Amino acid sequence: MSSIDLVVNGEKRRVEARPMERLLDVLREELRLTGTKEGCGEGECGACSVLLDGRLVNSCLIPVLQAEGADVRTIEGVEKTPTGKALQDAFLACGGAQCGICTPGMVLAAVYLLDKNPRPTGEEIRDGLAGNICRCTGYTKIFDSVAAAAKALHDEGSTR
Amino acid sequence: MRGAPGDVELRQPQGLAAVLALLAAEPGVWTPLAGGTDVMVQYEAGQLAAKKLLSLARVPELLGVRTTATGIEIGALATYMEIQEHDVVRQEFPSLAAAGAETGGVAIQNRGTLGGNIANASPAADSPPALLTYDAEIELVSTHGTRRVPYATFHLGYKKTAMRPDELIRAVHLPRRAKAAPTLVHHYRKVGTRKAQAISKVVFAATAWREGAILRDVRLAFGSVAATTVRARAAEAALEGRALDVKTVSAAIAALGQDVQPIDDIRSTGPFRRQVAAHLLRGFLDRLA
Numbered sequence: 001m002s003s004i005d006l007v008v009n010g011e012k013r014r015v016e017a018r019p020m021e022r023l024l025d026v027l028r029e030e031l032r033l034t035g036t037k038e039g040c041g042e043g044e045c046g047a048c049s050v051l052l053d054g055r056l057v058n059s060c061l062i063p064v065l066q067a068e069g070a071d072v073r074t075i076e077g078v079e080k081t082p083t084g085k086a087l088q089d090a091f092l093a094c095g096g097a098q099c100g101i102c103t104p105g106m107v108l109a110a111v112y113l114l115d116k117n118p119r120p121t122g123e124e125i126r127d128g129l130a131g132n133i134c135r136c137t138g139y140t141k142i143f144d145s146v147a148a149a150a151k152a153l154h155d156e157g158s159t160r
Numbered sequence: 161m162r163g164a165p166g167d168v169e170l171r172q173p174q175g176l177a178a179v180l181a182l183l184a185a186e187p188g189v190w191t192p193l194a195g196g197t198d199v200m201v202q203y204e205a206g207q208l209a210a211k212k213l214l215s216l217a218r219v220p221e222l223l224g225v226r227t228t229a230t231g232i233e234i235g236a237l238a239t240y241m242e243i244q245e246h247d248v249v250r251q252e253f254p255s256l257a258a259a260g261a262e263t264g265g266v267a268i269q270n271r272g273t274l275g276g277n278i279a280n281a282s283p284a285a286d287s288p289p290a291l292l293t294y295d296a297e298i299e300l301v302s303t304h305g306t307r308r309v310p311y312a313t314f315h316l317g318y319k320k321t322a323m324r325p326d327e328l329i330r331a332v333h334l335p336r337r338a339k340a341a342p343t344l345v346h347h348y349r350k351v352g353t354r355k356a357q358a359i360s361k362v363v364f365a366a367t368a369w370r371e372g373a374i375l376r377d378v379r380l381a382f383g384s385v386a387a388t389t390v391r392a393r394a395a396e397a398a399l400e401g402r403a404l405d406v407k408t409v410s411a412a413i414a415a416l417g418q419d420v421q422p423i424d425d426i427r428s429t430g431p432f433r434r435q436v437a438a439h440l441l442r443g444f445l446d447r448l449a
Contacts, residue, residue, distance in 0.1 A: 019172070020165035020203075020213070041162070042201045043268060055241075055270040061200040062271075063193070065172050066217045109266060130356030131265015 004068050008033070009077025019065035024048045026064045027074060035075035035104045039133065046132030049105035050074050056112035058131075075104035083111050086149040086156075096145030098136035105132050110146045119150060163203040172215035176301070179219055179328065184303040188325035190214040194237055195271035197264065198280045222275065222330060225249070231336055233299075236275025236329040240264070240287075243274060252336055255290035255348035255365040262286055262350045275329040278311075281319045281388075284427075286350060288315070288389035289365035292381035293346075294334045301330040308333070315388035343369040344377070347444040351436050353427070360384045361428040364440040370448055373403040380441065385420035385433055392419035395441060409445050413438050 001016050008031060015030045027033045027050070039047030041060050048059040051073040078084035087107050090096065097103045106129060113120055113128030120128065125146045134142060170193070173179050182190055191210035193199050194217075202208040216222060222237040227248050234243065243249050244260035263272060263286045277287045278298065288311070296311035300323055311332075314322050323329070337344065347366040352358030363383035369376050378399045380392040394415035402408045422433035 018165040019170040020163075020168045022165075022200075041204050043197060043264070046265065046267060049267055056267045057271055058267045060204065061196045063170055063196065063200070063213075063215070065170055066193075066196070066215055068172075112266065127356070128266060131267045 002065070004064055006064075006067050006069065007071045009073055015064070017064050019063060021064045022060055023050070023052075023062040023064050023067050023072070024059040026067075027059060027072070033074050033076050037101050037104060039101065039105075044131075044133070045102070046105040046109060046129075047102055049108040049132065051078070051108060051112065056109055073108075075107060078108060078111050081111070082156075083114050083149070083153060086153050087111065087114075087145065090145040090149035090152065091142075094145040094148055095141045096137065098134075102132060102134040102136075106134065106142055110149065113146070114150055114153065119154060120146070122147065163206050163208055168203065168208065168211055168213060170213045170215060172218055174218045176219050176221040176328075176330075179214060179216065180301065180303045180326075182214060183326045183328060186212075192216055192279070192328060194273040194276040195239065197268050197272040198276060198282075216328075222328075227336075229336070232334045234274055234332045234334070236278075236331055237273050238275075240269040240272050240274070240277075241266070243287075244269070248336075253290070253294055253334055254346045255293060255367070256287060256334075258348035259287040259290045259350075259363075259365070262348075265356055274332055278314070278332070279321070279323070279329055281315055281321050283315075283318065283386060283388055284360050284363070284384040285389070286360065286363055286383070289363055289381035289383045290348060291332065291334075292389060292391055293365045293367045293379040297333045298329055299331045299333060300324075300327045302327045306330065312391065318387040345369060345444075345448055347447060349440050349443065351440070359427060362422075362433050362436040362440060364437070364444070366441075366444045368399070368444075368448060370404065373405075375399045375402055375404055375408075375448070380419075380444075382420055382437055382440075384427075385422040385437055390419060392416055392441075394418040399445075404445065404449055409442065412445070413441060416441055 027036050037047040039045035043058045043061045050059045109129050109132050125143050190212050193213040193215050222235045224235045225246050226233045240260035240263045244257045250257045277285050291311045297308045350360050350363045352360050366380045368378040378396045383389045395412045398412040398415040420437050422430045424430050
């Protein structure tokens with residue numbers, strides 16, 4: 001076991017973990033941040049998406065040692081940001097969430113997209129979320145949710 | 161059975177010298193781990209043969225993209241995202257930028273590295289066809305020094321490379337082709353089961369330009385059609401210096417049959433891949449017409 005320091009949702013955390021433990025398991029089991037989900041466990045489905053030093057990644061493919069000293073943001077932290085909040089509201093309003101397993105990953109991918117590109121086209125939304133799989137919604141309502149959140153953030157910005 | 165964290169040793173040395181010293185001390189024992197988009201998938205599936213992994217996450221010598229007047233040097237740890245967002249790559253090596261954008265989804269593009277894509281030596285990898293059309297050279301480094309290997313001779317067979325077990329890929333070098341650049345047509349197409357996040361059935365990169373009706377500097381490279389990514393030399397010969405007309409196109413498509421030897425596997429069949437490769441070549445020639 002090693003002591004590994006990381007910053008999770010703005011807080012310094014120290015975990016005792018084996019270097020090869022997956023960041024996903026450390027978040028869920030050690031830090032009890034169970035918003036991050038496991039789907040496929042092989043980087044195909046995006047349910048375990050988090051932001052690592054600001055970049056969208058699959059936490060199932062990251063040995064925790066590689067996250068040492070990094071800034072990790074999970075759904076629990078992102079939901080408190082303006083973009084995260086706008087997305088959460090839009091997913092509720094537009095029916096973008098059903099069973100909920102893919103939703104945290106979808107929101108993280110959408111946060112990463114909107115932070116880079118605040119006014120994405122429909123095609124850009126599809127590209128941004130292409131690594132996230134949903135088995136309930138058929139995607140249309142998710143894409144609508146992201147477009148609605150982008151519009152809400154834009155309208156809010158322009159009325160300020 | 162999934163891999164267990166107690167069964168695999170992971171070390172993360174600071175700096176290139178420490179990494180190379182470990183590779184030299186126990187050659188073949190340590191498997192480098194960059195973004196983990198291949199190694200961690202094997203680990204999760206319980207299929208990772210290696211018991212000792214060497215994280216490259218603290219090796220700044222492998223980072224970054226640098227340009228000079230004559231070339232571009234892409235550090236082995238440059239991610240697909242960095243590659244597709246780099247201005248010079250987008251403008252002068254658009255097939256490589258396209259390969260970056262077609263590899264996995266965003267979360268994979270933020271982790272997967274060019275060095276890893278090459279070292280993993282899969283014939284279905286997305287960047288190699290682009291690297292072949294751009295005359296890439298691979299810079300290898302070890303405690304004995306550095307050497308450069310043309311990418312065309314780097315892959316020796318299925319999952320086999322010209323790299324020694326004590327060596328590491330430090331960077332990929334691409335020469336800038338300023339002269340032909342204005343009229344050079346760059347073409348990149350990947351055909352998979354779905355548009356995103358799929359491993360290719362056939363992947364194709366090509367460059368050429370037209371001097372009047374005559375085709376010049378024709379380079380055609382295919383992935384997923386043989387044990388390694390291949391240049392389609394016979395098809396190139398059928399096109400180079402010829403006028404682009406129906407007869408030339410037919411001759412090139414016929415010649416392509418000698419260049420590709422696709423197999424049946426989990427993702428597609430040999431005959432289907434042959435047909436797709438022919439269609440991809442035709443699509444490129446249509447763009448040149």
